Amino acid sequence: MPLPLERLCWIDAGHNAGLVARYEVFHLPALFLVKDGHFLGALQVRLTHSDLLAAIGEALLRPAEELP
Incomplete structure (x- = not known):
């Protein structure tokens, strides 16, 4: 799927509990946008x-x- 992204990362919540806790992930799948080191929030889509x-x-x- 062509998207205007340089990189898309899939993170397995079962193997990355620290990231799940840090970004306060409550629902899976969860999408977050980070650009140039700036956190632009969750995407509910x-x-x-x-x-x-x-x-x-x-x-x-x-x-x-x-x-977060």
Whole structure:
């Protein structure tokens, strides 16, 4: 699926409890956007091409948040 991303990482919550705790993951799957080291938050979106593009575009317009 072509997306405007340099890298997409899949993290197995069962093997990375530290990341799950740090990012306060409550539901799986969970998507988070980080750009240039800035945390732009969670993406609450269906995993379809058009929905992902829209959610990424919206997230890029909001100010960076502090990491959880």
